[in-house]
Amino acid sequence: MSSPFSYRGGQLFAEDVAVASLAEQYGTPLFVYSRSHIRNQFRALAAALSDLKPLICYAVKVNSNAAVMATLAAEGAGADVVSAGELLRARRAGIPANRISFAGVGKTEAEIEVALKEDILLFTVESEPELDRISSCATRLGRTGRIAIRVNPDVDPKTHKYISTGKKENKFGVDIQRALQIYERAAQLPGLEIAGLHMHIGSQILDAQPYAEAAEKVARVCSELKARYPTFRMLDIGGGIGIQYRPDQAPLLPTTFASAVAPILKPLGVQILMEPGRVIVGNAGVLVTRVQYVKRGPSKQFLIVDAAMNDLIRPPLYQAHHEIGAVRETSKTVFGDVVGPICESGDFFALDRDLPAAQQGDLLVVHSAGAYAYTMASNYNSRPRAAEVMVEGARHELVRERETFDDLVRGEHIPHW
Ligand SMILES: Cc1ncc(COP(=O)(O)O)c(C=O)c1O
Known part of the structure; x- marks a missing residue:
């Protein structure tokens, strides 16, 4: 199944929507899901198994x-x-x-x-x-x-x-x-x-x-x-x-x-x-994140982004690999890590890899972030959870609001004594 994320005129698109425009409108970090891809994956599975006519119970934990x-x-x-x-x-x-x-x-x-x-x-x-x-x-x-x-x-x-x-x-x-x-x-x-x-x-x-x-x-x-x-x-x-x-x-x-x-x-x-679960939604989603700093170390560069392990924990939890792409297409690469702002060495998306040569303020995407990503997100380091957007063709809509500080402290109180 082809990816719903592709470059047109040097810009990454989610179906028919420029990912940069989504980041502009909804902010980052941001999960973007392709509705057509979800539907196509479901249909491909149903078609492959048509002989058995299975009841496909989507695993909700995944997304x-x-x-x-x-x-x-x-x-x-x-x-x-x-x-x-x-x-x-x-x-x-x-x-x-x-x-x-x-x-x-x-x-x-x-x-x-x-x-x-x-x-x-x-x-x-x-x-x-x-x-x-x-x-x-x-x-x-x-x-x-x-x-x-x-x-x-x-x-x-x-x-x-x-x-x-x-x-x-x-x-x-x-x-x-x-x-x-x-x-x-x-x-x-x-x-x-x-x-x-x-x-x-x-x-x-x-x-x-x-x-x-x-x-x-x-x-x-x-x-x-x-x-x-x-x-x-x-x-x-x-x-x-x-x-x-x-x-x-x-x-x-x-x-x-x-x-x-x-x-x-x-x-x-x-x-x-x-x-x-994963086969239906895994490659339907990306995590869009903005580079905050480029830190040059002695042997490699650190692209420090505004998403973190609280948004997507798969790399440190499962030693999982996620492809990192640039929203503005580039053939230049730098060697190094993509890391988040959390105070843990485990807060990374990529280690020791050739990465798109991004500058401060550039947008990156972490691919294959539709499955076991937002559902595993936390508020660690008192970080509000990201927003989620769905696209279909040229349409897009916020399908979960970004959390606010009030969301973070809801239900919490200091004993009167
Ligand atoms: C009982 C059960 N069913 C279904 C799933 C979904 O698995 P997957 O996303 O790999 O399809 C899981 C996840 O591990 C599970 O524990």
Whole structure:
């Protein structure tokens, strides 16, 4: 899929809007999202998997902006949520409750009750005590909790260890060897309906092989469950499809993913759910930032920008690579780092690289900032969170206001004593 960010006449455009004009109007740091790209990615995934007709539950944690979710809701997406906050956000953006699955290892009673009252499609259950809790909440409310147990297929997705979730040493899911036993237990609990099985092996996976391996393993369990429980009808294969962060990196194409898993999943005759996030929004966004100072060190230059690790924490958290581009095209480069103003050595976007030769006041963009960026933002160093803008063709609109000082101190007080 081609990028929605391209140069025209030496200026970077987001679809048909000059990024410099967005920075002028809305200020920096600024997240800019392409609506067409989000929609195209969703459609490409749906088309690649058309044989399976999956319910695509967008992973809200990846980018929970209402405008992003409303774009996907209009395409017929469901949502994969991991908290009551995400659930209510998804509902507010127009995603129907019967397309929402609720994952996560630590669901509280209050969160389970919200989900039961909303009558969501599915709880993906991560442990036996969680089964007990959903059962007792459902019984108390006179509701039914539809459940899919998350099994851990113990495959190596060959990704960063912080985003690998399907190995036996990870906190997620239950041991695949014990899955049938745990389903038996679920069948005995009141207020539950055995609806399906869930897996999610990790994120930013670039190779289809681990998916095929995991699908083979869970397919065997699914066939057994289908034979045992007449209500068993869904298999949720999670998210994780990897995208291109570096120019030399090959993304996992939806078509490659589909060819690896569809032949294994189709014969099961169950409704397939999936929970993609990054592949839909990752390359739909950039973080626009202005150079505040150029500091010349003995061996390299530091481009000190007005965005920081509180806006995008992926480089220090996951040693993640993000391409850095200039808003005004240049072929000149300098060697060095792009760093933020936060008092941490971990506050960087790029280290020891050839960078666009930017001067004080110039605009840079951090690419691939649509996923796990704003949703992981914080107020560290008392920095207000950035604004977010959506573009479509020549249109653009502020879809989240920049935080203010009042936002920073809201709800905080000094004891009268
Ligand atoms: C349970 C679950 N589903 C879906 C996702 C989305 O993953 P991705 O953005 O890699 O598609 C995640 C993220 O790690 C997750 O934990």
